[in-house]
Amino acid sequence: MGAQGPVVKMEEIRKSFGPVKALDGASLEAYAGQVVGILGDNGAGKSTMIKILSGVYHPDSGKIIFEGKEVQFNSPIDARKVGIETIYQDLAIVNDLSVYHNIFLAREKLWSGFRLVSFLRNARMANDAVDLLKESNADIQNVKAKVGTLSGGQRQVVAVARSVYFSARVLIMDEPTASLGVVETRRVLDLIMNLKARGNIAVILIAHNIQQVMTVADRVVILSRGKVVAEREVKSSSVDEVTGLITAASLGSRQQ
Amino acid sequence: MKTGAVGERFSVRSIITSREGSVVLVSIVLTVVFTSLNTNFLTTRNFVTIGELITGNAVVAAGQVMLMVMGDIDLSVGAVYALTPYLVYQTSISGMPMEVGIPLSVLAAVAVGLTNGIVTTAFRVPALITTLGMDFAVTATNLIISHDYQQNMPYQQPYTWIFGGGSFYGIEVAFIWTALAFVILAVMLARMRHGLWSISTGSNPLGAKEVGVNVNLTRIRNFVLCSTIAGLWGLFVANRPFIFGGIGAANPLQGGDTLVLESIAAAAIGGTSLFGGSGTVIGAFFGSLLISVLQDGLFIVGANAYSYQTLLGIAIILSMVLNIQSRKRLRSGG
Numbered sequence: 252m253g254a255q256g257p258v259v260k261m262e263e264i265r266k267s268f269g270p271v272k273a274l275d276g277a278s279l280e281a282y283a284g285q286v287v288g289i290l291g292d293n294g295a296g297k298s299t300m301i302k303i304l305s306g307v308y309h310p311d312s313g314k315i316i317f318e319g320k321e322v323q324f325n326s327p328i329d330a331r332k333v334g335i336e337t338i339y340q341d342l343a344i345v346n347d348l349s350v351y352h353n354i355f356l357a358r359e360k361l362w363s364g365f366r367l368v369s370f371l372r373n374a375r376m377a378n379d380a381v382d383l384l385k386e387s388n389a390d391i392q393n394v395k396a397k398v399g400t401l402s403g404g405q406r407q408v409v410a411v412a413r414s415v416y417f418s419a420r421v422l423i424m425d426e427p428t429a430s431l432g433v434v435e436t437r438r439v440l441d442l443i444m445n446l447k448a449r450g451n452i453a454v455i456l457i458a459h460n461i462q463q464v465m466t467v468a469d470r471v472v473i474l475s476r477g478k479v480v481a482e483r484e485v486k487s488s489s490v491d492e493v494t495g496l497i498t499a500a501s502l503g504s505r506q507q
Numbered sequence: 508m509k510t511g512a513v514g515e516r517f518s519v520r521s522i523i524t525s526r527e528g529s530v531v532l533v534s535i536v537l538t539v540v541f542t543s544l545n546t547n548f549l550t551t552r553n554f555v556t557i558g559e560l561i562t563g564n565a566v567v568a569a570g571q572v573m574l575m576v577m578g579d580i581d582l583s584v585g586a587v588y589a590l591t592p593y594l595v596y597q598t599s600i601s602g603m604p605m606e607v608g609i610p611l612s613v614l615a616a617v618a619v620g621l622t623n624g625i626v627t628t629a630f631r632v633p634a635l636i637t638t639l640g641m642d643f644a645v646t647a648t649n650l651i652i653s654h655d656y657q658q659n660m661p662y663q664q665p666y667t668w669i670f671g672g673g674s675f676y677g678i679e680v681a682f683i684w685t686a687l688a689f690v691i692l693a694v695m696l697a698r699m700r701h702g703l704w705s706i707s708t709g710s711n712p713l714g715a716k717e718v719g720v721n722v723n724l725t726r727i728r729n730f731v732l733c734s735t736i737a738g739l740w741g742l743f744v745a746n747r748p749f750i751f752g753g754i755g756a757a758n759p760l761q762g763g764d765t766l767v768l769e770s771i772a773a774a775a776i777g778g779t780s781l782f783g784g785s786g787t788v789i790g791a792f793f794g795s796l797l798i799s800v801l802q803d804g805l806f807i808v809g810a811n812a813y814s815y816q817t818l819l820g821i822a823i824i825l826s827m828v829l830n831i832q833s834r835k836r837l838r839s840g841g
Binding site: 327328331339343344345346347348352356357358359361368369370371373413 | 698699700701703704706707709710711713714715717718719720784785
């Protein structure tokens with residue numbers, strides 16, 4: 252792994268929901284400028300893993316170490332404050348607002364001097380949004396268009412742009428291509444490659460499609476029944492091997 | 508101009524096809540029709556009457572817009588509208604000066620809004636139910652404390668003048684408050700963070716919460732805002748002097764269900780969606796204008812009183828059809 256340590260590290264995370272052990276001592280490391288893919292069958296614990304990292308759930312035991320220091324998140328806002336941004340499947344995007352208002356939602360640029368009444372600096376936000384989208388090679392012509400009029404891939408771009416703008420150090424993407432067509436999927440994968448090329452963001456990618464994950468990821472982590480059962484460098488592995496590992500883990504767990 | 512679409516270019520076509528533009532157009536057509544039926548329609552005196560009708564309920568409709576963009580609604584505005592004048596009267600006969608009685612009465616309206624907001628957000632009761640219950644409770648309170656009798660409003664300057672009893676160069680003071688309130692509310696919805704948060708709360712509450720919008724606070728604020736507006740404008744109308752068609756009295760039946768339904772109708776006709784996510788304050792003004800022109804015009808031409816309600820009903824349904832169609836277009840990206 253690179254010269255530097257991981258941006259974020261999850262150590263021996265355990266989390267139960269009643270009698271169900273969702274995570275049973277799972278660990279994960281994410282490095283800047285790299286994409287790590289989390290793979291596994293349904294119910295393997297992928298969602299729980301990222302929900303703990305993004306502050307939605309609190310782990311029963313285990314540590315989260317961010318840039319060398321142990322951190323505790325009581326809410327997604329805590330996680331976002333240190334720079335862990337999550338793009339959920341539902342995108343947390345507001346269809347009835349414009350592209351630039353979505354990018355700046357809850358972190359609006361306001362006119363200073365009016366503390367009690369928060370007037371929006373719309374022109375400033377719109378200009379910044381244009382620059383930002385240009386930077387991420389997005390084909391969004393009009394930042395004043397309502398997000399509801401955009402395609403699924405363009406909405407994904409808006410969500411990513413928002414995270415990047417607010418200097419995410421870790422970007423978690425949960426099934427970013429789940430509802431997209433072929434061309435749109437290609438665009439989102441390109442977007443992830445762009446993020447990787449920036450070199451300062453660690454991307455954690457969750458997807459069902461092994462082929463897609465292997466295209467963009469540097470490393471894959473395979474979860475089964477709340478445990479990491481295998482970890483592979485993409486360079487020295489293959490889709491077949493990874494598929495085999497997931498299937499074996501899944502079958503093994505069913506026999507028990 | 509729709510909220511959020513800041514800085515769109517204006518053209519004659521865009522004005523006519525915009526929701527607000529089409530409502531104004533219908534109002535103009537109605538004016539022409541009513542004038543051709545009775546020349547008294549196009550007189551200064553009659554425009555004052557239409558102004559009085561708008562002053563009575565347009566701001567309440569704008570308050571309703573603030574709630575409707577979040578997918579909420581307030582059915583208790585009609586009851587609060589009658590409550591505040593009665594409280595001013597009651598505090599006055601119990602010996603309090605108006606400078607105490609008026610703030611106390613307005614505070615009661617604030618408290619109603621706060622209760623609506625807290626019950627709706629903390630217990631996840633639909634606003635329709637919370638405010639329906641509140642409507643019954645406050646209406647009954649009004650009838651109990653008034654014994655169903657109308658009472659003359661206390662008269663004490665400058666308070667009577669400020670709170671709707673005065674005129675300024677021949678213009679009703681309450682009309683000036685109305686104009687001012689529209690500017691403030693329009694800026695609030697389209698140019699302030701509160702407006703952005705309100706729309707995002709109505710459009711995608713979970714998503715808005717995920718990115719850090721304080722959804723509950725935003726909702727409570729708007730409930731308080733809407734109820735306070737109803738309380739203030741109820742007071743303005745009770746204090747209204749004779750020259751502006753007022754009777755200077757607190758009436759337990761002031762406002763009521765008619766105000767509730769007309770405020771929602773004005774908001775809906777003005778293009779505000781009942782499902783949240785879209786709406787404009789100026790739309791509520793034009794919706795209220797349309798309703799007022801319709802009501803006044805039918806009265807002047809001597810139409811059956813129920814024909815107004817028939818036409819209003821048709822207008823509401825028609826505007827909802829238009830709303831849903833335009834939202835479908837937005838969703839399909841056309």
